[in-house]
Amino acid sequence: MIRSVRRHARIYGRLAAASVRSQWQYRASFALYSASQLVATLAEFGAIWALYARFGSLPGWRLSEVAVLYGISNVAFALAEAGARGFDVFPGMVRTGDFDRLLLRPLPTAFQLAAHDVQIMRVGRLAQGAAILVWGCMGVGIQWDAARVALLAICVVGGACIFAGLFVLQATLAFWTIESLEVVNIVTYGGNQMAQYPLTIYRPWFRLFFTVAVPLAAINYVPLAALLSRPDLSGLPAPLNWLAPCVGAPFLAACLRIWKLGERRYASTGS
Template identity: 40%
Template sequence: MKLYFKYMVILFKSQMQYRASFWMLTVGQCLTPFMMFAGLYFLFERFGQLKGWTFFEVAMIFAVTHISFAISECFARGFDTFSSLVAGGDFDRLLVRPRSTVVQVMGSKFEFTRVGRLTQSLIVLIWAIASLPVDWTAWKIVTLILMIACGVLVFTGIFILAATLCFWTIQGLEVANIFTDGGREMAQYPLNIYEKWVSRFFTFVIPFACINYLPMLYILGKTEGSDLLYMISPLAGVVFIIPCLLVWHFGVKHYRSTGS
């Protein structure tokens, strides 16, 4: 971790060499989710509710999803741009260094401008919390923190899986964006509005439902049965990232260089 934080400091200093560019990109990252949230607002302004969900309930799901994505994109950006390391033969240099390839790839790229997206999402979260008639307890606060933390793990796991494909395809596949950007867009709404097969896939295969929809039912007092299962459902993010890391190590083991 000492090496990882050293990577972080170096890249932060390099990005701050062009401060005007940094702040412009940060503002742009703040405006992007704002336009998405504006679309959400006008949707509810027109129809009032979405399959029993109110505006502020969905706004809270929206905020949690975008906070998790922003943090993951900031600190796991190295996996999202991993194809450039493979195509240029730079990953070979990482292999001869006496440190974990996961740490080195994660430390190869940080997107600190994502603080703009994070800030906007935090504002939406605070607004939603202040507007919802929720009786906040210590357990509900812990559940909300788990939702965000484990959401970061799920998005990071998807980035790792997409990066692992580059060991065989060299270039990154656009189909991976279905589960990164597409997963973020889908997860910002309650999963019960989708078809059953979609809900099941994003519950038992890629556990988006476990990091926002199911625990949100507990926070809002809409659970059926034991509250404990809804409270601990975000931990599916921990379970999800473990096989992602195993697949990564399998790809590293069978990597045969680019030949360049």
């Protein structure tokens, strides 16, 4: 088990390095994309900042608290996005038959897609998200202790799992239909947008959807109650605030199970 994990980690590293070397062949495009990503994400947070500068505050929320929500969501999204490019181009691979090549290699297909064309130029969003997360964490007045640092890390990892799971689900649909499925971006990119703001500003059905169906609230809004020692925020029992971000891993596992079903269907239809 451990040997297998180490072997897969090494292969992932080599494949990711190969992607970077390939991208490095087109240096100008690489530099421009990284820069544009950084500018775009900075402008995004600039918009939130401008809201605060103009209107003072969202009811009951300080800018630094929103920065923590924003930072967690964006770092998680950037991490997931780095490994999601393969899933992004996957529908095209089904159409052209290139997916067959992945099936001929002795590795799980989801693993190969996660390692396919890893995009280092997406560091823009990661750097910006991390910077805002650190800034928010310093300004928000949290009593930092080991447990809270660990909780924050689990939130980021759990969030990355959820976004990754959503990318997997989106790609899985391509096993059933070759139609374009940009509608799913509502929960991926839209989910990231949603998670950048406090949940209280949304309508109840919307909150419920992003707590239970796509549990993005569980990786930033709910555990924020534990981080800030303000249990009233989530309205849940205190232990749940601490445990909520752990849903990330099972969510991803469930998505990968559905992926397996899709793969089995592919094997029986060949398209």
